[in-house]
Amino acid sequence: MASSAYSSVFGVDKSLSGRAWQWRGGNMALSGGQYGDGDIVTQLLFSRGVAREELDMHRNPTLRNFLPDPSQFQDMESAADRIAQAVLTREIVTIYGDYDVDGATSSALLIRLFRMLGHEAGYYIPDRLLEGYGPSGAALVKLAEQGSSLIVTVDCGAMAHSALQKAHDAGVDVIVVDHHKCSAELPRTVAMVNPNRLDESEIGASHGHLAAVGVAFLLAIAVCRTLRQRGYFAGKAEPNLMALLDLVALGTVADVAALHGLNRALVAQGLKVMAHRDNIGMAALIDASRLKRAPVCSDLGFALGPRINAGGRVGESTLGVRLLVTDDPDEARAIAAQLSELNEDRRTIEAEVQQAAEALAEKQHNRSVIVVSGDGWHPGVIGIVAGRLKEKTGKPVLVIARDASSAEGKGSGRSIAGVDLGAAIIAAREHGLLVAGGGHAMAAGLTVMGDSIDALADWLDERLSAAVSRASASAVMKLDLSIAPSGLTPQLVETLESAGPYGVGWPGPRVAVGPVHLVKADMVGNDHVRLVASGNDGASFKAIAFRAAESEMGQTLLHASRGRKLWLAGRAKIDDWGNRTQAELHLEDAAWAD
Structure with missing residues (x-):
């Protein structure tokens, strides 16, 4: 294998997609030590920037190792104090959320927090078409007129200067919980909790990759701490905030937040909570997504998230929140089914817009x-x-x-x-x-x-x-290891997944399989290329390149000589279709091997 991070893998300077292939982190040769040579998981951690002394904490990312003190964030204590006051005095509180998954999960998290604290908070989710993104002054004023004395905006509000000024003028307190970029001049609020404030502390700013639901979870910790200090939990149990981590995991992954540091711990632990199916709405969502097992990280982005999003995109904006806060199994099943239908409608609408947009893009x-x-x-x-x-x-x-x-x-x-x-x-x-x-x-x-x-x-x-x-x-294809076709096994997939969860900032491992020749290549579904490849070791496997049929790589693979050798690169995944579990390759790139 290559000995330099800048040397091309197998001499591939230009693949079928036009990229050079390089080893992520240099090569797969380990330097020995505690875990020994050949430990794939250790190499995956090293190549993602983990120091040797931090290997153990990254092998099992827990909140204990990654959770910061929430008070290190600007305005966190002010926000916690104001919410604690609202709980103690039983004020009317409204959660104003965005209509996407991050907004829905952030809203649901705070609503569930208030319930855990023995108080009920209302919610308001704007209509995407009629009201657009972010808090509107008219909506905030109306909520104030209806009795809300505290409004908490989640996943929106960082740049809503005019709307928040109107809320202030109407006499209602507003706390903003957001993660979007801020300008130097902040809106008029009681508190702006946002790690991407320009005046954020060093620790706070280092968590700028948090989704809004992650910020909301830190706020929940701060609120409970404040109430503890005020004696609110004397004689009664404190809320189990860990039970909210399934919401945090879903919102974080669906919002494509970087999965390193705290986010990785939040998602890893949130998946464990999700597997217990204690949230009735989340369980109904999993069932509607036709998952027969506990969700993994990719399911959050490709199965669960799109269904929650469908309500805000092409249906009723409140459906996602209603599903995630309901304790009624019948209501949960009905909403989850409705979101699945809306998701199919979204696919149809999306295809029409996609076709028109691609035609215009070709001219640019x-x-x-x-x-x-x-x-x-x-x-x-x-x-x-x-x-x-x-x-x-x-x-x-x-x-x-x-x-x-x-x-x-x-x-x-x-x-x-x-x-x-x-x-x-x-x-x-x-x-x-x-x-x-x-x-x-x-x-x-x-x-x-x-x-x-x-x-x-x-x-x-x-x-x-x-x-x-x-x-x-500088576009390159980063690879983590190479294998012969016989090495593409379910056991390998399990080993690779153990270094997850993967996402932006913590990329899933790519493997190069080969050299192989193509036994079969055809187009299936919506623009997908399906392959069957075989290697010199006599083993064969299936591969699929999604939405690639019209690309130069896809066309080359569909018409390639069956005798010519190739390297195939992509993600090793489990194919559990049929009676026997097998591994397959989700193809991202290919290169000639001769």
Whole structure:
């Protein structure tokens, strides 16, 4: 194997997808010591930046090892004090959440916290189409008029200066629990709990990768500590906050938060809680997703999360929260079934917008940032379409749904590693190109006047072209190990998964399998390429490349000479279809071996 992190693997400087192959972390040769040579899990941890003295804590990521003191975060104690006061004096409290999975799980977590504390909190989830993202001044004022003296916004509010000023003027206290980028001037609030505040403490800022639901969990700890200090739990048991970790895991993974440090511990422990099925709504969601086993990390992003999202995207925005807080099994089953139906509707709508957006994107091959827009596109699917286009083009993408009645467009963007789209969108807003906008490095949302879209596209292209060029020039496929086809086994998959959970910031291991020749190659489903490959050791295996049939790699594989040797690279997964459990390869890249 290669001895340098910068040497190409198997001499692959340009794969079928145009990338160089490199070993992640240098090579698979271990330096011995406590775990000995050949320990795959140890190598996976090393190559993800774990120091030798921290191997044990990362092999089993627990909250005890990763949880910070919540009071280290700006405004955390102020927020906890105000919520504790509301509990003690039985105030009317409303949780104002975003309509996506992070917002739904954050809302559900705080609602369940209040129930654990013997108090009931209401909730308000805005309609994506009628109200758009973030707190609206009208909604906050109406909640105040209905009696709420405290409103806690979750996964929104960091940039809602006007709306929060209106709430203040109406005499209602607002706490913001968010993780999106902030401007130097913060909105008018009782407390702004957000690790991405520009004035955040060093410890707080080091947790800027938390999803809003992770921030909400830290707030729950701080609230219980404050109430403990005030004697609230004298003579009665304190809430078991660990029971809320299934919500934290779902929101964190579905929001594509980086899975390192605390997030990794939250998700690892949250999956254990989820397996117990104590949350009736979560159990119904798992059943509606047709999972016959306890969920794993990838299920949260590809099975459970999309169903919760479907309510906010193409249905009723409150469905996700209602499901995750209900204690009625019949209601839970009914809502979960409704969300599954809405998710199928979302797929159909998404496919229509995807086709139209791809046709427009093909005309922008010289652009560094792809910006496409269309009349009547459903705002609920543009984020998904932007993500698909980003994967296909390898560039940052903005997809904007224009509304002829208002002359405005609602946009959603997805970026590539090394290009901070959220900062660019905030800058565009400050430059006067947007009505509203914000986000983080990899994703952003915006509102723009229709006649400003072309100017926005030109401005983003100029601002980000250098960053995109740098990111594209350094595009490589990072591999963790290579195996012969006979080594692709369920036992290997189990070993690799034990170093998880995997996600952004803690990438799932990639294996190279080969050399192989293709026994079969055809197209199945929606643009997928299915392969059967065989190696010199006589072993064969199945592989599938999702949404790859129209790509250069997909076309090459479909028409490749059956006698020519290849290396196949991707993720080793379990194929449990049929009577015998086998391992298969989810193909991400391929390269000629001769």
